[in-house]
Amino acid sequence: MLEFDNVSMRYPGAGDVLRNVSFHLQRGEMTFLTGHSGAGKSTLLKLIALIERCSRGRVLLDGQDLNQAKDRQVPFIRRKVGLIFQDYKLLQDRTVFDNVALPLVIAGYGHHEVSRRVRASLDKVGLLGKERKYPAVLSGGEQQRVGIARAVVNKPPMILADEPTGNLDPELSTEIMHLFEQFQQVGVTILIASHDISLINQMNHRILKLDHGQLVAS
C-alpha cells in the first residue's frame, strides 16, 4: 500500500530531516511511527499527504509515485488518505455533522448519500446523536473521534494519524487506539505517529522508529 524507497528530505537551511528512509506497509497493516521530537515523524507523514515532496527517493502510495503527481492530481490522492491530527483540526463554527460531511461534500456526493454515510461514520466512532452539537461543547476524546469519523467517512484505503492521542489522557488514548484497530480489521492501512512509548508497546503492532531522520528500527 505504502512504500518509501530511499527517501531523503532536506529543508533549505535545516539540513536533512529524513535520510534514506525505506520501508513498506502492506495493505491492512497497522503501524506506529515513533521517535523523539524533531526526528522527522511529521515530515514523513507530510510526504504521504503531499503537503511536502521529498528531495530524493520515491514515495509510492497504492502504486503511484507521489513525486510524479501533478498539482491537479493532488486533491484526488489526498482523498485516498484519511488524516487525523493532534489538534483535531475541526471547524468550530460547524456542527459535528457538517465537519464529518466535508470530505463527502468535496467529493460531490448528494444530500441523502452524505447524510447516510455521515451517520454510519459517527455510529462507528460512537457519536451518533451528537450530529447537531458544535465541537466546542464536546470533550477532547469526543472531538478526536469526530476527527476520526471525518477521516474515514469516504472510506479511504489509508489512514494517517499525527499524535492522535497527544492531548488525551491514557484511558481515552487506549480507547482511540482500539478504534483504529477496528478500522484495521476492515482492511484499512493505518500509520500512527506517536511518541507515547508505553501506549505503543501495549498495542503489539509493527513499530517504525526514527532517530535524527534515519529509520533505526522496523
Place this chain on the structure above:
Amino acid sequence: MKYVKKKTVKQVKPVKQEPRWQTKISGGNFVDKFHAYRNLHAHALFSSLGRLVASRFSFAMTVVVLAIAIALSSGFYILVANLQQLAGNLEASNQISLFLKDDISEARASKFAGTIKQNPDIQEVKLITKEQALQEFREHSGFGEAVKTLEKNPLPIVIQVLPKNSLENDQALEVMLDDFKRSAEVDFAQMDMQWVKRLQSIMEIARRGVVLLSLLLGAGVLFITANTIRLELHNRRDEVVIAKLVGATNGFIHRPFLYSGFWIGFFSGVAAWFIVTIIMLILKQPIEKLSGLYDDTFHVVFLGFTETLALLFISSVLGVVGSWIVLHFQLRQLKPE
C-alpha cells in the same frame, strides 16, 4: 382442502454487492459526475449566500458602497440619455435664415429667392412673406392679441435656405453665410441651428465622460469586491486549509468565494437600480412640468429592460472578476501545514 393458508413470501431484495471499504475517487459514469458537479455548485451557491446573509452588517455595508458607485455611473449614463433625447428632438440642419431689408418688395424677394435656388449647393429655398410670418407669429408666440394692436406689420420677409448636405463642411457654410450677408437685399443672415450642433458636441463629451467615469467606478467596484473577498478568505483560512487536507480541488475552494463575489455584485446592481430609479422618480415630476411648458416634447427616460439587464450583468461580472483576482493571487500562499 378448502382453506389454503397463504404463505407470505419474504421478498429478498438483491443487495448490490459493494466493496466494503473502497474510496470513490471520482464519480462513476457521466450521470453521476453531472450530479456531483451540480451538487457542488448548488452547495457553493447557497452556502455563499447563506454566509453573506449571516454576516448581515458587513454584507450590507459593502453592497451599499458598491451600489453608490454603480448608481453614480449608471445615473450619469441615464442623465446623458435624457439630454440626448432632448438634443435628438432638435434636428440639426444647416438651415440659414435670411431676414430681408424692410424696403424690399415681395416681388423682388421672390426674384432674389429664385436666384439663390440656382446655386447648385442649395437644396431648398422657402420664402416666408410678411403676412405668413405674422400668421405664424400669432399662432405660436402667444402674443396674438398684442400683434393685433399694431398698425403696421413689423415682421420682415424671410427666406429660409437649406444648403445641400454635401456642404457639411463648416467653412464652406461660413463662406455661404458671409455671401448672403453681403447681398443688397439681406438685412441679417443667421445659421439657425448652430446651437444644436454645439449641444451635440457637448453631448459627445458627456458620453465619453460617462464611459470614463464608468471605467473608473467599475475598477473601484472590482477592487472593493476583491478586498471584501480577501477579508472573507482571511476569516475562513482554517476552513480552506482543512478542505485542502481532505482533498478539495482548487475549484471547490474557489467556488464559494466566486459565488460570494457574484452575490455581492448582483445585489449591488439591484440596489444601484433602485437608487437610480428613485432619483429619477423624484426628478420626473418637475421635469415633466417643465417639459409641459415647452410643447411637451420631452419625457423622462428611465433605465430600460436591456439597460437593467446590462447593469445587473456588469455588476455581477465585476463581483466575480474581483474575487477571482484575489483567489488567483492569495490562495497560492495558503498551504496546509
